[in-house]
Amino acid sequence: MPELPEVETVARGLNQLVAGDVIESVWLGSKPEPLKSPAREIVLTLERAQIGGVRRVGKHIVVDLLRAGAGKSKARNKPVDKAQWIVHLGMTGRILVCRAGDEKLKHTHAIASLRSGRELRFVDPRRFGRLSVSSEFAARGAEPLEVQLEAFVKLFRQRKTPIKSALLNQSLLSGVGNIYADEALSRAAIRPRRRASSLRREELRRLYLSLKEVLQEAIALGGSSVSDYVDANGDQGSFQLQHRVYGREGEPCLVCRTPIKRIMITGRSSHYCPHCQK
Numbered sequence: 001m002p003e004l005p006e007v008e009t010v011a012r013g014l015n016q017l018v019a020g021d022v023i024e025s026v027w028l029g030s031k032p033e034p035l036k037s038p039a040r041e042i043v044l045t046l047e048r049a050q051i052g053g054v055r056r057v058g059k060h061i062v063v064d065l066l067r068a069g070a071g072k073s074k075a076r077n078k079p080v081d082k083a084q085w086i087v088h089l090g091m092t093g094r095i096l097v098c099r100a101g102d103e104k105l106k107h108t109h110a111i112a113s114l115r116s117g118r119e120l121r122f123v124d125p126r127r128f129g130r131l132s133v134s135s136e137f138a139a140r141g142a143e144p145l146e147v148q149l150e151a152f153v154k155l156f157r158q159r160k161t162p163i164k165s166a167l168l169n170q171s172l173l174s175g176v177g178n179i180y181a182d183e184a185l186s187r188a189a190i191r192p193r194r195r196a197s198s199l200r201r202e203e204l205r206r207l208y209l210s211l212k213e214v215l216q217e218a219i220a221l222g223g224s225s226v227s228d229y230v231d232a233n234g235d236q237g238s239f240q241l242q243h244r245v246y247g248r249e250g251e252p253c254l255v256c257r258t259p260i261k262r263i264m265i266t267g268r269s270s271h272y273c274p275h276c277q278k
Contacts, residue, residue: 001059001128002089004144004175005218006229006237008056010095013232014063014120015054017097022050022115023065029109034124036086036132045083045133046112052082058139058174061087061095086132087122092228093129096121125228139174144211147173152208156196163199163207164192165266176211179224182246182271184211191277192270193263217242245271 002010026043028035035042049065056062063085087095098119104111110122110131122131142151155173159166166172167181176184185192187210190203199207223229223237226247230236240247244254249262249271258275 001091001177002093002223002229003059003177003180004056004215005180005239006223006231007059007061007089007175008219009223009231009237010089011054011056011061014061014095014097017232018051018114018116018118018120019053020051021118023047023112023120024115025113027111027113031109031127033127034109034122034129034131036088036130037134042085042110042131042133046085049083056175057137058141058143058170059088059177060137060139061089062137063087082135084134084137086130086134086137088130090124090126090128090130092126093122093124094228094230094234095232096123096234097232140171141169141174142172144173144176144215149205149208153201153204156199156204159196161196162193162265163190163196164268164270166196167211168268176215178268178270179226179243179246180211180214180218183214183244186210186245186272186277187214189277192265192272245273247271 023046026046028039028042049067052064052066054061054063065083065085067081067083098121100113100117100119105123107125108121108123112120114120156163156166164181164185167176184207188206190207218224218239221237221239222231224240225236226240245260248260250259253260253273253276256273256275258273260271261274262269262271
């Protein structure tokens with residue numbers, strides 16, 4: 001499932017490509033699973049709306065919309081009503097900018113036709129992705145790239161769950177997933193099964209810095225393409241080439257050459273070095 005760096009990459013790419021364009025019409029497929037909001041509500045919200053911008057909130061892509069409504073635009077004194085189109089990519093979802101004449105891929109569940117002649121298409125073979133609309137979408141947990149050290153320490157101080165599970169808890173931190181939790185714990189030299197409440201302040205400080213570092217590096221490299229993930233242009237990321245532990249079971253640790261171990265924690269695979277991580 002795309003995590004924070006992948007979603008950030010897609011959102012930035014979409015913002016560059018479609019910000020300022022206008023959604024002329026919307027087509028939705030017949031499969032009900034991708035629609036978290038009623039189909040009629042999605043269509044009424046999106047049609048004739050201008051795309052004010054595209055950004056990431058947690059693991060969600062938020063398309064800010066400006067529509068004819070009750071508010072007043074200071075620039076032109078025209079009615080403007082704000083809304084949001086929320087896209088969660090799930091495991092195999094993609095949102096692509098295409099030309100209107102391009103072949104429609106199998107498993108296309110939504111097409112937003114733009115005034116520029118292009119189309120925004122949501123494609124998802126496994127249908128775990130979700131489309132919805134909102135007036136003010138907000139993530140449940142703290143933003144990993146913005147949270148301050150003291151707030152970060154407080155999140156985990158009383159948690160009796162494994163630190164890996166706590167990092168994946170979206171009500172604590174929004175956007176961190178399996179890949180970057182493993183990679184951050186590796187850089188911080190902390191075993192994923194350690195109880196969060198057992199971590200000393202210095203260990204939490206290392207984890208705080210490592211998590212920010214690995215997320216920023218992954219964003220710079222366009223995310224990790226380990227499955228179906230591609231950006232808004234259909235290109236793969238390259239951070240998977242920098243993974244230190246994730247997906248490297250049995251391979252030598254890049255620091256000490258000890259084979260990387262894989263274990264299961266609350267149903268999720270976790271990768272770590274038995275020698276470097278304590």
